[in-house]
Amino acid sequence: MKKNLLIITFICFGMLTTKAQEEEEEEEEETFDLTIEVTGIKKTTGKVFIAVYDKKENFLKDTEKLLRKKVIIENKKAVAQFKGLKKGEYAVSFFHDENDNNKMDTKIFGIPKEPYGFSNNATGVMGPPKFEDAKFLVDSNKTIQIKVN
Incomplete structure (x- = not known):
């Protein structure tokens, strides 16, 4: 009787351990690296501000x-x-802060003065592009290139 109880205990313990390991593996989502190369920069002054968005709403x-x-x-x-980065759709925007004042300078009506x-390389009509036009899938380590407008 003790022997049977001991065997049942080991089986139950083994099943619980296996279930816990499976749950841990589900929680550990695979992540990837994204490299962004901004090319076509004419002036070497200032810095480039790059932003990555993971949702249309943001x-x-x-x-x-x-x-x-x-x-x-x-x-x-x-x-x-x-x-x-988790697997999913992302979009990137950047601006070249040529005068190094930590903001994008604009003309009248918010038209950018800086690249x-x-x-x-999405463009918008009468404004910035939509997320749908700029989005791409990250499902592996990836490098993307974006040209200055």
Whole structure:
């Protein structure tokens, strides 16, 4: 009787351990690295501000969850790496802060004075592009290039 009880205890313990390991593996979602190369930069002064958006609702909005980096320019190119992104759709925007005042300078009606761009080299009509035009899938480590408008 004790022997049977001991065997049943080991079987139950083994099943619980296996279930716990499966749940841990489900929680540990695979992540990827995204490298962004901004090319076609004419002036080497200032820095390039790069932002990565993970949702249509957050696109071009300054939120707490916004992934962003300020990058120096080397060889007329700015490169930023974002690590640990979950699989999904993302969009990128950037602007070249040529005068290094930490903001995008604009003309009347908010038209940018400084160079800018979006992933997929997307452009908008009478304003910025939509998330749908700039989005791309991150399902592996990826490098994307964006040209300055």
